[in-house]
Amino acid sequence: MKLNIAVLPGDGIGPEVTAQAVKVLKVVAMEFNHVFTFQNALVGACAIDKTGNPLPEETINICKNADAVLFGAIGNTKYDDDPDAKIRPEQGLLGIRKELGLHTNIRPIIAYDDLLSKSSLKSKQIKDTNILIYRELTSGIYFGDRHLSDDGNIATDICKYERFEIERVTHSAFKAAQSRKRKLTLVDKANVLETSRLWRRIVKEIAPQYPDVRVNCTYVDNAAMELIIKPRQFDVILTENMFGDILSEEASVIVGSIGLLASASIGDKHAMFEPIHGAYTKAANRGIANPIASILSAAMLLDHFGLDEEAAIVREGVGKSLKLHITTPDLNNKYDNISTTKVGDFIEDFIQNPDETNLN
Amino acid sequence: MKLNIAVLPGDGIGPEVTAQAVKVLKVVAMEFNHVFTFQNALVGACAIDKTGNPLPEETINICKNADAVLFGAIGNTKYDDDPDAKIRPEQGLLGIRKELGLHTNIRPIIAYDDLLSKSSLKSKQIKDTNILIYRELTSGIYFGDRHLSDDGNIATDICKYERFEIERVTHSAFKAAQSRKRKLTLVDKANVLETSRLWRRIVKEIAPQYPDVRVNCTYVDNAAMELIIKPRQFDVILTENMFGDILSEEASVIVGSIGLLASASIGDKHAMFEPIHGAYTKAANRGIANPIASILSAAMLLDHFGLDEEAAIVREGVGKSLKLHITTPDLNNKYDNISTTKVGDFIEDFIQNPDETNLN
Ligand SMILES: CC(C)[C@H](C(=O)O)[C@@H](O)C(=O)O
Numbered sequence: 090m091k092l093n094i095a096v097l098p099g100d101g102i103g104p105e106v107t108a109q110a111v112k113v114l115k116v117v118a119m120e121f122n123h124v125f126t127f128q129n130a131l132v133g134a135c136a137i138d139k140t141g142n143p144l145p146e147e148t149i150n151i152c153k154n155a156d157a158v159l160f161g162a163i164g165n166t167k168y169d170d171d172p173d174a175k176i177r178p179e180q181g182l183l184g185i186r187k188e189l190g191l192h193t194n195i196r197p198i199i200a201y202d203d204l205l206s207k208s209s210l211k212s213k214q215i216k217d218t219n220i221l222i223y224r225e226l227t228s229g230i231y232f233g234d235r236h237l238s239d240d241g242n243i244a245t246d247i248c249k250y251e252r253f254e255i256e257r258v259t260h261s262a263f264k265a266a267q268s269r270k271r272k273l274t275l276v277d278k279a280n281v282l283e284t285s286r287l288w289r290r291i292v293k294e295i296a297p298q299y300p301d302v303r304v305n306c307t308y309v310d311n312a313a314m315e316l317i318i319k320p321r322q323f324d325v326i327l328t329e330n331m332f333g334d335i336l337s338e339e340a341s342v343i344v345g346s347i348g349l350l351a352s353a354s355i356g357d358k359h360a361m362f363e364p365i366h367g368a369y370t371k372a373a374n375r376g377i378a379n380p381i382a383s384i385l386s387a388a389m390l391l392d393h394f395g396l397d398e399e400a401a402i403v404r405e406g407v408g409k410s411l412k413l414h415i416t417t418p419d420l421n422n423k424y425d426n427i428s429t430t431k432v433g434d435f436i437e438d439f440i441q442n443p444d445e446t447n448l449n
Numbered sequence: 450m451k452l453n454i455a456v457l458p459g460d461g462i463g464p465e466v467t468a469q470a471v472k473v474l475k476v477v478a479m480e481f482n483h484v485f486t487f488q489n490a491l492v493g494a495c496a497i498d499k500t501g502n503p504l505p506e507e508t509i510n511i512c513k514n515a516d517a518v519l520f521g522a523i524g525n526t527k528y529d530d531d532p533d534a535k536i537r538p539e540q541g542l543l544g545i546r547k548e549l550g551l552h553t554n555i556r557p558i559i560a561y562d563d564l565l566s567k568s569s570l571k572s573k574q575i576k577d578t579n580i581l582i583y584r585e586l587t588s589g590i591y592f593g594d595r596h597l598s599d600d601g602n603i604a605t606d607i608c609k610y611e612r613f614e615i616e617r618v619t620h621s622a623f624k625a626a627q628s629r630k631r632k633l634t635l636v637d638k639a640n641v642l643e644t645s646r647l648w649r650r651i652v653k654e655i656a657p658q659y660p661d662v663r664v665n666c667t668y669v670d671n672a673a674m675e676l677i678i679k680p681r682q683f684d685v686i687l688t689e690n691m692f693g694d695i696l697s698e699e700a701s702v703i704v705g706s707i708g709l710l711a712s713a714s715i716g717d718k719h720a721m722f723e724p725i726h727g728a729y730t731k732a733a734n735r736g737i738a739n740p741i742a743s744i745l746s747a748a749m750l751l752d753h754f755g756l757d758e759e760a761a762i763v764r765e766g767v768g769k770s771l772k773l774h775i776t777t778p779d780l781n782n783k784y785d786n787i788s789t790t791k792v793g794d795f796i797e798d799f800i801q802n803p804d805e806t807n808l809n
């Protein structure tokens with residue numbers, strides 16, 4: 090297969106972790122006789138520094154012409170501390186999601202047996218947790234109009250949802266549930282929000298088309314608690330943009346490190362694959378960033394093109410690295426922490442020689 | 450002291466737990482020579498059933514004429530499942546918050562030593578956690594305009610904040626931090642929301658007036674994770690209405706049961722005290738509801754009127770009941786679960802005879 094992949098490393102630890110994912114994709118291409126080409130482009134704070142624009146026209150074009158986008162991370166603490174900044178790195182990420190129409194963000198939350206002890210939660214609490222979060226990604230309060238009054242004393246953000254925006258991600262979530270444990274939980278705040286009531290109405294309307302899927306609805310405050318006290322009750326979680334942001338980052342505690350969480354952002358024409366973690370400016374260039382979230386995002390990219398065997402071997406390599414503690418400091422208590430690059434090297438080696446890679 | 454207390458038991462388990470708090474307040478009045486009078490009023494689903502209105506005029510008047518309000522819980526699953534219901538029990542709760550101008554909601558999150566093992570989190574993770582959440586309660590997306598298009602296909606909710614709304618709760622939170630560990634964390638989503646940027650700007654403006662308090666700002670998605678992996682890093686958390694709703698219910702996992710979380714809702718003229726849990730229709734009238742959240746809300750009521758000794762003995766009684774496992778099934782694994790009323794009786798006895806109450 091020929092794939093033209095746009096690579097947007099972004100800021101902070103983005104470039105380091107993305108480099109490992111690219112390395113892994115390259116060795117997959119070699120081993121399985123594919124032709125993957127990579128084209129880099131600027132986004133985020135580094136794009137502002139070089140072009141004044143967090144999402145240059147050229148980056149949009151490169152992404153639109155690519156078969157898929159591999160995204161690193163964006164953000165820089167210097168903007169976080171300045172609420173008055175007019176140009177912000179996040180506009181790069183939100184802009185690319187919008188430009189490419191990436192309306193459906195999929196975030197798997199899996200408790201790996203080898204990592205149970207790393208979680209803040211008790212092992213028995215999280216063992217066998219396997220949740221797929223479907224987050225709506227191009228609407229809601231993220232993309233509604235905003236306003237600040239001239240005197241700077243009144244601010245507003247509008248949360249808006251239209252029927253079709255809810256329908257498309259809902260159908261995807263139901264389909265995913267059908268191939269899993271056939272349970273879908275809608276998370277909303279329908280006791281307060283009109284948009285949530287629209288979500289609830291539409292999900293209930295669509296549900297009869299998927300009679301094999303059990304549906305339940307829960308309020309976001311309750312879901313934030315239930316995720317921690319009974320994570321195994323969830324199979325597919327469907328939710329709007331902001332609640333999905335909060336719940337998916339919260340759910341990282343089940344996995345043990347946010348450095349492990351991958352995501353796929355799917356639209357009608359385009360697809361982007363990105364770790365859910367941020368740019369962690371402070372950790373940049375120290376070789377301590379966990380590349381697994383980015384490597385697993387590359388595995389989701391392979392899934393997306395039906396390259397099942399390829400995706401499987403990447404995941405096996407990741408699993409092996411976790412089992413053998415070939416992991417960065419977020420997961421390792423030992424002195425001999427493994428660098429970002431070394432973790433990538435190990436998984437690369439595993440893909441080349443799945444039977445021989447065994448450091449034990 | 451003379452206190453005229455409006456009691457709004459509400460729905461589900463509300464009446465049962467509130468009855469225990471009233472019992473405790475009555476014995477406090479007796480032991481400390483106060484005159485507390487109680488006046489009941491309708492709110493929520495039961496008010497709809499009896500009057501067609503979740504917040505009858507009479508209830509508002511009773512509350513406005515009272516020195517304080519003790520609130521139970523509202524909600525009924527029959528409304529949750531009907532997104533088209535025009536009249537909803539939640540309007541009772543949101544209405545009373547607005548009518549009384551209860552802009553500042555305070556939710557303590559305390560990891561009791563005797564309950565560490567009840568949490569889903571590892572004990573070493575949560576030990577000594579003591580967080581005070583300041584949630585803005587009468588503005589934001591809870592009270593902005595909402596709209597549903599005539600064809601029912603487009604819904605909007607507006608999140609709006611004005612400077613004075615942010616300032617008043619911010620000052621209260623800073624003052625609270627001064628008498629604690631002098632750390633204040635603003636939780637927002639300033640990388641996306643205009644309202645969050647206004648919060649961040651105002652908090653930074655006000656900070657120099659409290660030079661002894663360290664301030665930091667964090668994004669809500671990150672906070673949802675950090676609350677679980679490093680809860681001890683927080684002292685006072687300040688946040689807007691919706692984020693406060695989500696984070697405080699999430700934080701209940703630290704305490705071990707949502708049945709333990711009390712809150713105070715303070716306005717310029719009025720004050721209301723309420724458990725943060727809901728109505729749990731399914732648990733109603735079975736004697737299994739935990740009354741401690743309501744009893745601790747009564748303790749916050751006593752705090753509010755400077756009745757420190759009284760509040761302290763109520764908390765001691767609660768502590769003793771936890772230590773001796775005189776607790777409802779949410780906290781007890783044993784067969785001999787204690788009923789809602791028995792827990793209230795125990796704490797009542799303790800207040801009468803602090804030295805003798807010892808079931809061991
Ligand atoms: C960086 C930020 C704008 C982004 C979001 O809120 O969507 C991030 O938190 C995420 O979850 O991808």
Ligand SMILES: CC(C)[C@H](C(=O)O)[C@@H](O)C(=O)O
Nearest residue numbers: 280281310524539542694725
């Ligand atoms: C019942 C509901 C409207 C309410 C809220 O969201 O504020 C509750 O969850 C709370 O936290 O007090």
